[in-house]
Amino acid sequence: MITATDLRLTFGEGxxxxxxxxxxxxxxxxxxxxxxxxxxxxxxxxxFLNALAGEVLVDSGKILxxxxxxxxLPTHKRTGRVARVFQDPLAGTCEGLSIEENLALxxxxxxxxxxxxxxxxxxxxxxxxxxxxxxxxxxxxxxxxMGLLSGGQRQAVSLLMxxxxxxxxxxxxxxxxxxxxKTASFVLExxxxxxxxxxLTALMVTHSMKQALEVGTxxxxxxxxxxxxxxxxxxxxxxxxxxxxxxxxxxxxxxIDDDSLxxx
Amino acid sequence: xxxxxxxxxxxxxxxxxxxxAFGIYLSFRVLDFPDLTVDGSFPxxxxxxxMLIIAGWNPWLATGAAIxxxxxxxxxxxxxxxxxKILNLLASILTMIALYSINLRIMGRPNVALLMEDTxxxxxxxxxxEYHQVSVLLFxxxxxxxxxxxxxxxxxxxxxxxxxxxxxxRMARAQGIATGGMIILGVAVSNGLVGLAxxxxxxxxxxxxxxxxxxxxxxxxxSLIGGEAVITPTSVFRALLACVVGAIIYRLAIAFALNxxxxxxxxxxxxxxxxxxxxxxxxxxxxxxxxxxxFKRRKA
Ligand SMILES: Nc1ncnc2c1ncn2[C@@H]1O[C@H](COP(=O)(O)OP(=O)(O)O)[C@@H](O)[C@H]1O
Ligand SMILES: [Mg+2]
Numbered sequence: 001m002i003t004a005t006d007l008r009l010t011f012g013e014g015x016x017x018x019x020x021x022x023x024x025x026x027x028x029x030x031x032x033x034x035x036x037x038x039x040x041x042x043x044x045x046x047x048f049l050n051a052l053a054g055e056v057l058v059d060s061g062k063i064l065x066x067x068x069x070x071x072x073l074p075t076h077k078r079t080g081r082v083a084r085v086f087q088d089p090l091a092g093t094c095e096g097l098s099i100e101e102n103l104a105l106x107x108x109x110x111x112x113x114x115x116x117x118x119x120x121x122x123x124x125x126x127x128x129x130x131x132x133x134x135x136x137x138x139x140x141x142x143x144x145x146m147g148l149l150s151g152g153q154r155q156a157v158s159l160l161m162x163x164x165x166x167x168x169x170x171x172x173x174x175x176x177x178x179x180x181x182k183t184a185s186f187v188l189e190x191x192x193x194x195x196x197x198x199x200l201t202a203l204m205v206t207h208s209m210k211q212a213l214e215v216g217t218x219x220x221x222x223x224x225x226x227x228x229x230x231x232x233x234x235x236x237x238x239x240x241x242x243x244x245x246x247x248x249x250x251x252x253x254x255x256i257d258d259d260s261l262x263x264x
Numbered sequence: 265x266x267x268x269x270x271x272x273x274x275x276x277x278x279x280x281x282x283x284x285a286f287g288i289y290l291s292f293r294v295l296d297f298p299d300l301t302v303d304g305s306f307p308x309x310x311x312x313x314x315m316l317i318i319a320g321w322n323p324w325l326a327t328g329a330a331i332x333x334x335x336x337x338x339x340x341x342x343x344x345x346x347x348x349k350i351l352n353l354l355a356s357i358l359t360m361i362a363l364y365s366i367n368l369r370i371m372g373r374p375n376v377a378l379l380m381e382d383t384x385x386x387x388x389x390x391x392x393x394e395y396h397q398v399s400v401l402l403f404x405x406x407x408x409x410x411x412x413x414x415x416x417x418x419x420x421x422x423x424x425x426x427x428x429x430x431x432x433x434r435m436a437r438a439q440g441i442a443t444g445g446m447i448i449l450g451v452a453v454s455n456g457l458v459g460l461a462x463x464x465x466x467x468x469x470x471x472x473x474x475x476x477x478x479x480x481x482x483x484x485x486x487s488l489i490g491g492e493a494v495i496t497p498t499s500v501f502r503a504l505l506a507c508v509v510g511a512i513i514y515r516l517a518i519a520f521a522l523n524x525x526x527x528x529x530x531x532x533x534x535x536x537x538x539x540x541x542x543x544x545x546x547x548x549x550x551x552x553x554x555x556x557x558x559f560k561r562r563k564a
Contacts, residue, residue: 074442086434086435086438091435094431094432095432108421111440114420
């Protein structure tokens with residue numbers, strides 16, 4: 001469960017480039033909810049996810065994960081509760097390390113690391129069976145370097161790494177945007193399976209309004225660092241992209257001029 | 265041809281510089297942290313070991329203290345970078361400069377002789393081996409143990425976390441790794457190895473000198489690059505082996521060059537030759553791409 005209250009964050013405070021990215025963001029996500037997040041470029045979606053993960057610290061406001069205050073904790077102290085997958089397929093894994101070494105890093109997420117061997121024999125069976133669920137044949141390539149894999153394969157492994165150890169929330173920031181359409185739908189399907197199987201609480205940023213409505217249980221739209229609308233349950237059923245656009249106009253008295261948002 | 269003494273001498277210094285190359289591998293390669301502290305931590309190790317030996321310490325204990333001193337120096341550099349956000353290269357230069365004064369303070373004068381003192385080498389002379397053979401055998405043992413320990417460390421959970429920190433810090437943080445802590449630990453261990461090298465060097469040369477660190481970084485880099493050209497570092501073990509092989513090849517090559525009268529080279533030309541060799545290795549096509557990138561276009 002996530003409770004974010006009145007988050008404010010200004011980049012470059014006091015400089016000519018001052019940029020308020022979060023302006024009173026508040027959002028409560030209940031256990032097991034799968035929230036899709038939309039909003040035009042620069043709306044603050046990535047910044048919000050970064051704030052939840054600890055990559056940026058907010059100027060004011062409060063972030064609770066499972067009712068524990070994490071507002072001031074650095075990234076590595078939140079990872080026991082927060083797992084994430086980045087937009088850049090190369091960012092979530094280490095290309096110079098082997099597949100099994102990457103997974104061995106992930107299996108220790110949020111736990112103490114010691115001087116014992118990182119890639120332990122008892123992990124291998126688990127690595128193989130997890131990789132086998134991807135259907136990419138990676139279970140036979142444990143010692144291959146990550147850099148040998150394609151972007152889609154690496155993103156699939158990133159997703160697997162995010163779900164290898166239990167976490168309370170999963171953050172996905174346009175994690176299919178850099179993939180070709182076929183790979184993107186494969187990774188999206190994988191995402192849905194993992195979230196359903198592990199009953200994860202998830203926040204998925206997407207550029208596609210259509211996808212935002214098709215996937216997940218709730219849709220939130222951000223604009224200028226705030227939530228403009230938040231729909232779930234009955235209200236969300238049967239909704240189409242044009243309904244979302246109407247909703248935005250009603251809320252803001254504006255039309256959306258971000259082409260990229262309309263195109264997808 | 266090289267005389268026996270010149271040959272063993274090159275081998276002996278090569279082995280010592282293998283330790284320096286380990287340290288540079290750790291900072292430059294594993295952590296992607298260009299660290300020039302080594303030019304100060306090498307004489308620091310020498311000074312600490314020399315003064316403690318003169319004060320009557322057991323030479324192995326004195327050598328251990330030199331390792332700790334080197335680690336402390338590395339930790340200072342890393343702290344300047346991690347906590348005070350000073351650019352890594354600049355942080356290391358600051359420590360290196362500071363160490364020059366500190367080394368003078370430790371020794372009380374620019375150089376200290378160890379000729380009459382018991383060193384880690386002394387007990388072995390009684391075994392009927394020649395002077396230079398003793399150091400080669402002992403240093404081979406020391407570097408072998410260091411290689412094994414480093415190799416195991418790199419394969420450990422903490423070692424893997426350190427490798428991830430250098431390769432992809434954002435990913436490392438997302439996996440719960442305290443990247444700042446890893447940088448501090450790694451740069452400390454790196455300079456600990458260099459401190460060890462300095463301590464052994466002082467004992468085999470019979471003296472410690474404040475200027476003995478000049479150019480250590482470049483010689484270490486030359487060893488690293490040379491080694492990687494001979495042994496492609498496809499695994500941690502091969503990368504470590506490359507450090508040792510590179511350092512020995514480098515020293516032998518230098519010995520041959522100085523020995524060949526036709527070339528007319530003198531010992532004082534060594535730093536110039538090394539700088540030219542490293543430059544060539546960095547810019548020539550086919551040189552290791554990663555290092556090339558590091559020096560030509562520094563990442564933020
Ligand atoms: N590290 C940063 N430094 C300065 N400004 C930033 C930084 N990250 C994001 N911003 C700015 O904050 C605003 C929100 O950005 P972001 O959260 O990335 O938007 P989104 O992901 O919704 O497209 C943008 O105006 C962006 O330029
Ligand atoms: Mg974004």
